[in-house]
Amino acid sequence: MAARHLIIGGGTAGMNAIRTIREEESERSTITLVSAEKPYSRMVLPYYLDRSIAESHVFTATAKVLADWGVTPHLGKRATALDTTANVCTLDDGATVEYDDCLIATGSSAVRAPVPGADGRGVHSFWTLDQARGVIAQIQPGSHVVMVGAGFIAFTILNSILALGAKLTIVEVAPRILPRMIDDTGAQLVEAWLTKHGVGVRTGAKLTRIDDVKGRLRLKMAAGGDLVADVVIMATGIRTNLDWLKSSGVKVNQGVVVDDHLRSSVPNVYAAGDVAEGPDLLSQANAVHAIEPTAQEHGRVVGANMAGKDVRYRGSLIINIVEVCHLDVASFGAWDDARAETASGVRADRPAYRKLLWKGERLTGAIILGPSSDIWTTNDVGMLKGLVQSGVALGRWKAHLKKNPFDIKPAFIATKTTSMLLPETILGRPSKAPGETPVAV
Amino acid sequence: MSVLKIHPEKCTGCLRCELACSYMQTGEFQPAKSVIRVAPFEGHTSYAPYTCTQCAEGWCMTACPVGAITINAVGAKDVLDDRCVGCKLCTIACPYGTMFYDPATRKAFKCNLCGGAPACAEACPTAAITYEDVTTEDWLGDFARERTARVLAGAS
Numbered sequence: 001m002a003a004r005h006l007i008i009g010g011g012t013a014g015m016n017a018i019r020t021i022r023e024e025e026s027e028r029s030t031i032t033l034v035s036a037e038k039p040y041s042r043m044v045l046p047y048y049l050d051r052s053i054a055e056s057h058v059f060t061a062t063a064k065v066l067a068d069w070g071v072t073p074h075l076g077k078r079a080t081a082l083d084t085t086a087n088v089c090t091l092d093d094g095a096t097v098e099y100d101d102c103l104i105a106t107g108s109s110a111v112r113a114p115v116p117g118a119d120g121r122g123v124h125s126f127w128t129l130d131q132a133r134g135v136i137a138q139i140q141p142g143s144h145v146v147m148v149g150a151g152f153i154a155f156t157i158l159n160s161i162l163a164l165g166a167k168l169t170i171v172e173v174a175p176r177i178l179p180r181m182i183d184d185t186g187a188q189l190v191e192a193w194l195t196k197h198g199v200g201v202r203t204g205a206k207l208t209r210i211d212d213v214k215g216r217l218r219l220k221m222a223a224g225g226d227l228v229a230d231v232v233i234m235a236t237g238i239r240t241n242l243d244w245l246k247s248s249g250v251k252v253n254q255g256v257v258v259d260d261h262l263r264s265s266v267p268n269v270y271a272a273g274d275v276a277e278g279p280d281l282l283s284q285a286n287a288v289h290a291i292e293p294t295a296q297e298h299g300r301v302v303g304a305n306m307a308g309k310d311v312r313y314r315g316s317l318i319i320n321i322v323e324v325c326h327l328d329v330a331s332f333g334a335w336d337d338a339r340a341e342t343a344s345g346v347r348a349d350r351p352a353y354r355k356l357l358w359k360g361e362r363l364t365g366a367i368i369l370g371p372s373s374d375i376w377t378t379n380d381v382g383m384l385k386g387l388v389q390s391g392v393a394l395g396r397w398k399a400h401l402k403k404n405p406f407d408i409k410p411a412f413i414a415t416k417t418t419s420m421l422l423p424e425t426i427l428g429r430p431s432k433a434p435g436e437t438p439v440a441v
Numbered sequence: 442m443s444v445l446k447i448h449p450e451k452c453t454g455c456l457r458c459e460l461a462c463s464y465m466q467t468g469e470f471q472p473a474k475s476v477i478r479v480a481p482f483e484g485h486t487s488y489a490p491y492t493c494t495q496c497a498e499g500w501c502m503t504a505c506p507v508g509a510i511t512i513n514a515v516g517a518k519d520v521l522d523d524r525c526v527g528c529k530l531c532t533i534a535c536p537y538g539t540m541f542y543d544p545a546t547r548k549a550f551k552c553n554l555c556g557g558a559p560a561c562a563e564a565c566p567t568a569a570i571t572y573e574d575v576t577t578e579d580w581l582g583d584f585a586r587e588r589t590a591r592v593l594a595g596a597s
Binding site: 292297323390415419434 | 496539
């Protein structure tokens with residue numbers, strides 16, 4: 001009998017797993033997809049918000065594509081329990097799906113600040129397509145939007161809100177913006193840049209409640225200076241969707257704990273993406289990396305392993321980039337490692353900033369900030385990733401970079417980083433183009 | 442497949458490749474919009490053009506959340522403008538620094554081998570860039586290592 005694969009979750013991890021199973025398998029298997037939503041990409045929702053793309057652009061697989069790939073979909077259904085002894089998954093409509101192996105790729109959900117009024121009318125999250133639709137319907141030119149939280153998600157939609165002609169104020173409880181993406185110096189530069197571009201920023205500001213006052217929203221702040229908004233967006237973090245696994249017997253820590261093949265404590269159950277706690281490239285310790293590139297790599301590795309290949313995942317690298325009013329802000333790897341040896345350079349007038357972190361001769365983390373129009377920014381963004389990813393020994397270039405932290409290019413080329421990177425692939429073979437997935441005949 | 446083979450010792454630093462590339466890719470003679478970039482060495486006494494290797498993994502292509510990067514007829518990773526939303530994920534996923542972003546169009550762009558007739562190779566007067574059916578490799582590493590020795594001597 002053909003192998004029966006069950007994919008739970010139709011996000012980036014799940015869809016990459018499905019494609020890779022079809023690419024790698026030698027015998028045609030059956031694939032069932034259980035997904036609470038139609039498959040789409042969360043990464044591109046900000047571009048739907050500013051109407052630079054149509055809603056149809058966000059979908060990663062239409063019903064026809066799923067049919068072409070030979071996938072049996074259960075869309076609009078949530079998995080509610082996993083019986084790993086009987087190999088059966090129960091859905092919220094009571095249906096059950098039997099499997100030979102399964103992938104847990106149920107992602108994460110937006111959480112709101114625990115204050116009165118946080119679930120009221122006019123207060124939104126921006127995480128799912130449905131939530132994006134809700135926000136789009138509310139923002140008009142001249143609207144005052146208050147964003148609660150100044151993390152990565154808030155920053156991905158900042159440009160879109162401004163592009164819609166809204167006035168924006170950001171409120172962050174931490175003493176600075178982007179606390180989990182850049183350091184103090186970088187945050188100060190970005191904050192000054194935002195202020196220059198007319199965005200209100202309040203850091204160290206604790207929200208205590210939200211009241212609906214005659215159709216507008218009043219945000220009561222602990223230190224006074226209340227704000228009145230037309231739309232409130234809660235970008236106050238995400239939570240891994242793990243609750244449904246309680247009685248499954250699958251080992252869970254911050255996420256589903258997986259090995260270097262992305263197998264959970266139950267051998268025929270894999271996990272991938274935001275829900276997985278898998279190996280980190282640099283430390284090899286397990287960690288949840290709730291970022292798009294990790295979901296993609298996880299999904300492909302699981303897909304190959306489900307298809308009978310033996311693919312070891314060498315670990316994921318934290319990489320993040322946001323563009324803030326034409327200023328690129330990116331960080332890589334262990335950029336916040338307080339014990340690392342560091343060097344940095346600031347050009348406040350551009351603004352431009354580089355911070356490099358070392359362990360011995362290897363670069364283990366980096367922060368980069370610079371104008372999007374500056375070719376050295378994009379050049380260095382990729383090369384810094386390459387230096388951290390390859391772990392190339394920088395030798396005497398380390399001393400040079402400590403003095404000249406902007407001089408990434410010659411260091412990258414002369415240390416032969418390219419020759420280290422060229423043989424690297426995630427699946428041990430060249431990648432196929434998105435349209436090359438084999439279809440059912 | 443044919444790839445761009447770089448012969449750094451032949452490069453004179455004339456930047457014709459950058460002009461030809463930007464014109465072919467964007468319709469403008471503007472080195473800042475070229476996806477091949479000439480790097481200077483030894484205080485601008487030697488030069489080498491640097492561009493996409495068309496690597497096997499295709500980090501840009503696999504990272505793209507909407508399938509906007511594909512493999513074109515000559516085997517190059519190529520951005521589909523009508524699919525690209527400009528999220529820049531490819532620019533941090535590419536470990537070579539050869540994915541670019543145009544703020545004017547809000548699209549990513551990269552070397553697509555000009556669909557099989559690379560303008561840079563055609564424009565190069567010294568054949569420092571050739572388009573050949575060879576396996577891609579690190580064409581610049583040894584050259585750059587040798588030509589940066591003096592910079593490093595100053596740093597230590």
